[in-house]
Amino acid sequence: MNEALRIVVVAPDLAIADPHDEHAVLQAERSRALRIGLLENNFNLVATLPADVFLSERIAQLQPDLIIVDAESEARDALEHVVMATRDERRPIVMFTNDEDTSHVKDAVAAGVSAYIVAGLAPQRIRPILDVAMARFQHEQALRAELADAKTELKDRKTIDRAKGLLMQRQGLTEQAAYEKLRKTAMDKGLKLADVAQRMLDVMDLLG
Known part of the structure:
Protein backbone atom coordinates (compact mmCIF):
# COMPACT_ATOMS: atom_id res chain seq x y z
CA MET A 1 0.00 0.00 0.00
CA ASN A 2 1.13 3.51 -0.75
CA GLU A 3 2.75 5.10 2.31
CA ALA A 4 1.20 8.46 1.32
CA LEU A 5 -2.34 7.09 1.66
CA ARG A 6 -4.42 9.88 3.19
CA ILE A 7 -6.53 8.60 6.07
CA VAL A 8 -9.25 10.27 8.09
CA VAL A 9 -10.38 8.70 11.36
CA VAL A 10 -13.95 9.35 12.46
CA ALA A 11 -14.06 8.88 16.21
CA PRO A 12 -15.45 10.36 19.43
CA ASP A 13 -13.44 12.91 21.38
CA LEU A 14 -10.64 11.38 23.46
CA ALA A 15 -11.43 13.72 26.34
CA ILE A 16 -12.90 11.83 29.30
CA ALA A 17 -15.45 13.73 31.36
CA ASP A 18 -15.44 11.19 34.19
CA PRO A 19 -12.09 9.48 34.87
CA HIS A 20 -13.99 6.80 36.85
CA ASP A 21 -16.02 5.81 33.79
CA GLU A 22 -14.20 2.58 32.91
CA HIS A 23 -16.01 2.18 29.59
CA ALA A 24 -15.06 5.70 28.46
CA VAL A 25 -11.46 5.14 29.57
CA LEU A 26 -11.19 1.85 27.64
CA GLN A 27 -12.75 3.39 24.54
CA ALA A 28 -10.35 6.34 24.66
CA GLU A 29 -7.38 3.99 25.08
CA ARG A 30 -8.50 1.85 22.14
CA SER A 31 -9.05 4.90 19.96
CA ARG A 32 -5.64 6.28 20.92
CA ALA A 33 -4.03 2.90 20.15
CA LEU A 34 -5.57 2.93 16.68
CA ARG A 35 -4.15 6.36 15.87
CA ILE A 36 -0.73 5.43 17.25
CA GLY A 37 -0.81 2.22 15.21
CA LEU A 38 -1.53 4.17 12.02
CA LEU A 39 1.40 6.50 12.68
CA GLU A 40 3.71 3.59 13.57
CA ASN A 41 2.81 1.98 10.24
CA ASN A 42 3.76 5.21 8.44
CA PHE A 43 0.24 6.06 7.28
CA ASN A 44 -0.68 9.68 6.63
CA LEU A 45 -3.30 10.43 9.27
CA VAL A 46 -4.59 13.77 8.01
CA ALA A 47 -7.35 14.33 10.58
CA THR A 48 -9.53 12.88 13.29
CA LEU A 49 -13.11 14.07 12.96
CA PRO A 50 -16.26 13.77 15.05
CA ALA A 51 -19.32 12.14 13.49
CA ASP A 52 -21.46 15.25 13.26
CA VAL A 53 -23.46 17.22 10.70
CA PHE A 54 -20.29 18.88 9.38
CA LEU A 55 -18.59 15.60 8.48
CA SER A 56 -19.56 15.69 4.79
CA GLU A 57 -18.09 19.16 4.35
CA ARG A 58 -14.86 18.26 6.17
CA ILE A 59 -14.35 15.07 4.18
CA ALA A 60 -14.99 16.98 0.95
CA GLN A 61 -12.29 19.46 1.95
CA LEU A 62 -9.71 16.87 3.06
CA GLN A 63 -10.29 14.40 0.19
CA PRO A 64 -8.97 11.33 2.06
CA ASP A 65 -8.17 8.06 0.29
CA LEU A 66 -9.63 5.96 3.10
CA ILE A 67 -11.90 6.53 6.09
CA ILE A 68 -11.66 4.66 9.38
CA VAL A 69 -14.68 4.61 11.66
CA ASP A 70 -13.72 4.01 15.29
CA ALA A 71 -17.03 3.32 17.01
CA GLU A 72 -18.76 1.43 19.76
CA SER A 73 -22.28 0.00 19.62
CA GLU A 74 -23.80 3.20 21.00
CA ALA A 75 -22.08 5.23 18.28
CA ARG A 76 -23.55 3.50 15.20
CA ASP A 77 -24.74 6.86 13.99
CA ALA A 78 -21.06 7.53 13.21
CA LEU A 79 -21.29 5.04 10.36
CA GLU A 80 -24.48 6.64 9.10
CA HIS A 81 -22.77 10.03 9.02
CA VAL A 82 -19.80 8.57 7.11
CA VAL A 83 -22.02 6.81 4.57
CA MET A 84 -23.93 10.05 3.96
CA ALA A 85 -20.64 11.94 3.64
CA THR A 86 -19.33 9.54 0.97
CA ARG A 87 -22.48 8.83 -1.04
CA ASP A 88 -21.53 11.21 -3.86
CA GLU A 89 -17.86 10.22 -3.94
CA ARG A 90 -17.32 6.69 -2.69
CA ARG A 91 -14.28 5.86 -0.58
CA PRO A 92 -13.16 2.71 1.21
CA ILE A 93 -14.45 2.61 4.78
CA VAL A 94 -12.95 0.48 7.54
CA MET A 95 -14.82 0.09 10.81
CA PHE A 96 -13.02 -0.84 14.03
CA THR A 97 -15.09 -1.77 17.07
CA ASN A 98 -14.95 -3.76 20.27
CA ASP A 99 -18.64 -4.56 20.00
CA GLU A 100 -18.90 -8.32 19.49
CA ASP A 101 -22.52 -8.11 18.34
CA THR A 102 -22.07 -9.18 14.69
CA SER A 103 -25.70 -8.49 13.79
CA HIS A 104 -24.55 -5.10 12.50
CA VAL A 105 -22.03 -6.51 10.02
CA LYS A 106 -24.50 -7.17 7.19
CA ASP A 107 -25.93 -3.66 7.38
CA ALA A 108 -22.45 -2.14 7.59
CA VAL A 109 -21.23 -3.97 4.48
CA ALA A 110 -24.43 -3.07 2.61
CA ALA A 111 -23.82 0.56 3.57
CA GLY A 112 -20.37 0.50 1.93
CA VAL A 113 -17.98 -0.68 4.64
CA SER A 114 -15.01 -2.47 3.06
CA ALA A 115 -13.83 -4.06 6.30
CA TYR A 116 -15.54 -4.57 9.67
CA ILE A 117 -12.99 -5.41 12.36
CA VAL A 118 -13.89 -6.53 15.88
CA ALA A 119 -11.13 -6.08 18.47
CA GLY A 120 -8.48 -5.86 15.77
CA LEU A 121 -6.28 -3.02 16.94
CA ALA A 122 -2.96 -4.85 17.31
CA PRO A 123 -0.46 -2.64 15.43
CA GLN A 124 0.79 -5.52 13.28
CA ARG A 125 -2.77 -6.13 12.01
CA ILE A 126 -3.48 -2.60 10.84
CA ARG A 127 -1.52 -2.65 7.58
CA PRO A 128 -2.88 -5.96 6.22
CA ILE A 129 -6.41 -4.94 7.22
CA LEU A 130 -6.15 -1.68 5.30
CA ASP A 131 -4.44 -3.42 2.35
CA VAL A 132 -7.35 -5.85 2.04
CA ALA A 133 -9.92 -3.07 2.45
CA MET A 134 -8.34 -1.01 -0.33
CA ALA A 135 -8.09 -4.03 -2.64
CA ARG A 136 -11.70 -4.98 -2.01
CA PHE A 137 -12.90 -1.43 -2.60
CA GLN A 138 -10.97 -1.13 -5.88
CA HIS A 139 -12.36 -4.49 -7.05
CA GLU A 140 -15.92 -3.42 -6.24
CA GLN A 141 -15.42 -0.09 -7.99
CA ALA A 142 -14.18 -1.91 -11.09
CA LEU A 143 -17.27 -4.14 -11.04
CA ARG A 144 -19.53 -1.10 -10.66
CA ALA A 145 -17.81 0.59 -13.59
CA GLU A 146 -18.23 -2.52 -15.76
Missing part, protein backbone atom coordinates in the same frame (compact mmCIF):
# COMPACT_ATOMS: atom_id res chain seq x y z
CA LEU A 147 -21.91 -2.75 -14.83
CA ALA A 148 -22.45 0.95 -15.57
CA ASP A 149 -20.71 0.57 -18.95
CA ALA A 150 -22.86 -2.45 -19.80
CA LYS A 151 -26.06 -0.57 -18.90
CA THR A 152 -24.97 2.43 -20.98
CA GLU A 153 -24.11 0.21 -23.93
CA LEU A 154 -27.50 -1.52 -23.75
CA LYS A 155 -29.31 1.81 -23.51
CA ASP A 156 -27.34 3.19 -26.48
CA ARG A 157 -28.10 0.10 -28.55
CA LYS A 158 -31.82 0.45 -27.86
CA THR A 159 -31.72 4.14 -28.80
CA ILE A 160 -29.92 3.39 -32.06
CA ASP A 161 -32.37 0.59 -32.90
CA ARG A 162 -35.34 2.92 -32.29
CA ALA A 163 -33.80 5.58 -34.54
CA LYS A 164 -33.11 3.03 -37.26
CA GLY A 165 -36.70 1.82 -37.04
CA LEU A 166 -38.06 5.34 -37.49
CA LEU A 167 -35.82 5.96 -40.50
CA MET A 168 -36.87 2.66 -42.04
CA GLN A 169 -40.53 3.49 -41.45
CA ARG A 170 -40.53 7.14 -42.54
CA GLN A 171 -37.94 7.10 -45.32
CA GLY A 172 -38.39 3.55 -46.62
CA LEU A 173 -34.76 2.62 -45.89
CA THR A 174 -33.36 -0.79 -45.26
CA GLU A 175 -31.90 -1.46 -41.83
CA GLN A 176 -28.34 -1.22 -43.19
CA ALA A 177 -29.11 2.02 -45.05
CA ALA A 178 -30.69 3.51 -41.91
CA TYR A 179 -27.64 2.56 -39.87
CA GLU A 180 -25.25 4.04 -42.45
CA LYS A 181 -27.23 7.30 -42.48
CA LEU A 182 -26.98 7.59 -38.69
CA ARG A 183 -23.30 6.68 -38.79
CA LYS A 184 -22.49 9.25 -41.49
CA THR A 185 -24.34 11.98 -39.59
CA ALA A 186 -22.41 11.10 -36.42
CA MET A 187 -19.08 11.24 -38.26
CA ASP A 188 -19.93 14.53 -39.99
CA LYS A 189 -20.94 16.18 -36.70
CA GLY A 190 -18.24 14.56 -34.58
CA LEU A 191 -20.80 12.99 -32.28
CA LYS A 192 -21.41 9.54 -30.84
CA LEU A 193 -23.80 7.40 -32.82
CA ALA A 194 -26.12 7.07 -29.82
CA ASP A 195 -26.19 10.85 -29.36
CA VAL A 196 -27.21 11.37 -33.00
CA ALA A 197 -29.89 8.71 -32.63
CA GLN A 198 -31.27 10.34 -29.48
CA ARG A 199 -31.32 13.78 -31.12
CA MET A 200 -33.20 12.36 -34.07
CA LEU A 201 -35.74 10.72 -31.75
CA ASP A 202 -36.19 14.00 -29.89
CA VAL A 203 -36.87 15.86 -33.15
CA MET A 204 -39.31 13.18 -34.29
CA ASP A 205 -41.15 13.46 -30.97
CA LEU A 206 -41.44 17.24 -31.38
CA LEU A 207 -42.73 16.90 -34.95
CA GLY A 208 -45.13 14.18 -33.92
